[in-house]
Structures are given as C-alpha cells and as structure tokens.
Amino acid sequence: MLILFVFFLFTSILLLCVLLRHRPVIGLFIIAIDIVVCFLIYIYGYKFIDSTARSRKTAIIEQKILKTSGALAVDFSITNTSKRDFKECKITAKIFKDKLPEDDFLTEYKNKFLPYRKRSREIKELKKEQTQNQRISFENFTYENNYTLRLSSECF
Structure with missing residues (x-):
C-alpha cells in the first residue's frame, strides 16, 4: 500500500508539472521536490509501519x-x-x-x-x-x- 501511495503521489505531481509546461523552471523545481518527498515518504513510512505493525x-x-x-x-x-x-x-x-x-x-x-x-x-x-x-x-x-x-x- 505504501508503494502504491508513493507511486500515486509521484504521478499526480508529475501531471501537475505537465500543466506547467509554459513555466519549465517551476516545473523542474516541483519535480525535484517531488522526487525528494516521495523518497522520504517511502523511507520513513516503511520505518513507521515496521515499528508499529511488527514491533x-x-x-x-x-x-x-x-x-x-x-x-x-x-x-x-x-x-x-x-x-x-x-x-x-x-x-x-x-x-x-x-x-x-x-x-x-x-x-x-x-x-x-x-x-x-x-x-x-x-x-x-x-x-x-x-x-x-x-x-x-x-x-x-x-x-x-x-x-x-x-x-x-x-x-x-
């Protein structure tokens, strides 16, 4: 479920950046932030699930x-x-x-x-x-x- 959530979040932000195609600097900045945020959500989400469900x-x-x-x-x-x-x-x-x-x-x-x-x-x-x-x-x-x-x- 966590992987699906991260994938959905990444693709939805990516689609938002497609709408910003006339402003490429802002779009690239949002894509960079999106990659970092999705990576952090995956790492800390896994640790949270591991510590609560499998303590x-x-x-x-x-x-x-x-x-x-x-x-x-x-x-x-x-x-x-x-x-x-x-x-x-x-x-x-x-x-x-x-x-x-x-x-x-x-x-x-x-x-x-x-x-x-x-x-x-x-x-x-x-x-x-x-x-x-x-x-x-x-x-x-x-x-x-x-x-x-x-x-x-x-x-x-």
Missing part, C-alpha cells in the same frame, strides 16, 4: 572473545512485542571499528558506516510475547582495538 525488541546479553578458538560469541535475546506471531525473523549483528587516533577523515567515516564484520541468524516461528535467546559467533576474530557491536532485526 520487537532485541538486546545484547553478553559478548565474549573465546581465547581457545579466537571467536567472538554474541548472546542476544529477541522479544516479539507485536500483536501477531512472526513466521520468520532475521537478526544481523554488525561489528564497527571505533575511531583510532591515527585515522584520517575518510577512514573515520568509512569505519562509522561500513561494518568490519557482519553475520546473520534466522529464527523460525516467534510467537507473540515470546522471547528467544540466541547466539551469533564470529570465527577468527583477531581485531585487537575497540569495536562497537550493533544488532538489527527484520521480522515477517
């Missing part, structure tokens, strides 16, 4: 580096707080490098937005008000500096 909570319980195997083990929990059961959930753990003193401007922003390592886990059948504890492990984790761990989830 859930994820939390990191514990993270530890196993000295024997050199793996990073992340224990987390996921709780279904929506009104419906989930058939499938995908939880993604991402590791980001923290800022180091010798990092330049580009490396700092690259480390902030691009993960160093990424692993996913899928869970089947998560009933409403149910909590499951799971583990994701990163093998051969040899990063010696500070890092930040973030969890994201998508459930349907």
Whole structure:
C-alpha cells in the first residue's frame, strides 16, 4: 500500500508539472521536490509501519572473545512485542571499528558506516510475547582495538 501511495503521489505531481509546461523552471523545481518527498515518504513510512505493525525488541546479553578458538560469541535475546506471531525473523549483528587516533577523515567515516564484520541468524516461528535467546559467533576474530557491536532485526 505504501508503494502504491508513493507511486500515486509521484504521478499526480508529475501531471501537475505537465500543466506547467509554459513555466519549465517551476516545473523542474516541483519535480525535484517531488522526487525528494516521495523518497522520504517511502523511507520513513516503511520505518513507521515496521515499528508499529511488527514491533520487537532485541538486546545484547553478553559478548565474549573465546581465547581457545579466537571467536567472538554474541548472546542476544529477541522479544516479539507485536500483536501477531512472526513466521520468520532475521537478526544481523554488525561489528564497527571505533575511531583510532591515527585515522584520517575518510577512514573515520568509512569505519562509522561500513561494518568490519557482519553475520546473520534466522529464527523460525516467534510467537507473540515470546522471547528467544540466541547466539551469533564470529570465527577468527583477531581485531585487537575497540569495536562497537550493533544488532538489527527484520521480522515477517
């Protein structure tokens, strides 16, 4: 429904710009604004629908580096707080490098937005008000500096 709404909004504004064919600067300006607004409506509309219709909570319980195997083990929990059961959930753990003193401007922003390592886990059948504890492990984790761990989830 959201995609249909964005498509309808975009085409209706585009038709309005056809009526303004004698004023091309105003028409191009309205088309540029229309593209930006439709993009923002889609992004924030999806986030709003996801947070209200498919609400859930994820939390990191514990993270530890196993000295024997050199793996990073992340224990987390996921709780279904929506009104419906989930058939499938995908939880993604991402590791980001923290800022180091010798990092330049580009490396700092690259480390902030691009993960160093990424692993996913899928869970089947998560009933409403149910909590499951799971583990994701990163093998051969040899990063010696500070890092930040973030969890994201998508459930349907």
